[in-house]
Amino acid sequence: MSVFRRAVWPRVLPLLLAALLLPPASADSKIHIEDVWVRSLPAVSKVNSGYMVIHNHGDAGDRLLKVRSDLAGEVEIHKSEEVDGHYRMQRVPGIPLPAGSCTTLQSGGYHLMFKGMTRAPAVGERVPIWLTFESAGDIRVDAEVRPVGSIPTASAQANGHHHRH
């Protein structure tokens, strides 16, 4: 009995824990989300942004419609754009996710805007976010709080390497 316990539990326990801790991914969901993160910002900041990669492996398009998180009073879906060296950001009603597409929410492009931050999460913390999709319904993801630092931006990719005026 004791031999059985010693041999099996170390293998089974991590699996059980993982099953309990991982977000409940519905087996038939065609939406797959990865690389979910928010930036560590100071406590004086009342706003923040969220980023992720959303895959739609399905044969039909879907749409990200709504987001909520305990981290902020409101979470809106925004899009930043650089037009002639001028950044503008606006709220969008949702993010279209065509069939078979991969959509990156990143700085300078689509992103989540957290308004009215309730607290400043610490680096390394994982913060739950609930995403509502038109077809796939509600999916919970855990955003990793990352330190400030250089990150790829949409404009960096669009511009190739650099431009100097």
Add this chain to the structure above:
Amino acid sequence: MINKGMKIGTVCLLFWLASFEATAALPVLRGLGGDFSAMSTLGREVGPADFQGQPVLLFFGYTNCSDICPATLGHLAELTGDDEVAVQVLFVSVDPEYDTPAHLKAYLAHFDPGYIGISDRRERIDQIVALFQARYDRKGEQPLSTAYKKLKVKKTDGDGSLAYLYSHSAGIYLLDKRSRVRATYFSGTPIAQMRDDIQALNDE
């Protein structure tokens, strides 16, 4: 002997061309920048005269900007985190009503305590914006612009102050030791390029 002389001559020519190239790579961008004086997070007014002898990276933003401004600050923090890179970062707030010097100081310190924020009366900010041929828009003041959206941020501290979204110039300006603009970057400019340019200006 002639060969040797020619070789030396060629080497000198190459060096001369190389030095010419270095100067040509960072020409003075005339019409950008100029003198100003405005309240800063140091608790006193600062202007280009305070930074004579050191290169400066200046850009515009505001703390309620959730995406591009922190991305740019994080990008620069990676650059200035290298002790070898001698440059002063100046962050000019286009939302001075919200970004008080104390608030701005606490915000910038999260990225690098050495960064200096500038926040002053709107007219003074506008003067700096004009000097650098930058621009910004806020809803309600410039109804023709299409780029921004006013929003009221739910404040948890109950002070009732309003926050706005702005659209603003994305450029980062590199000023040399005499406060002349020598290059402009954006939030995605490779760190190595900025580091090399700053080094070149420090070596001048």
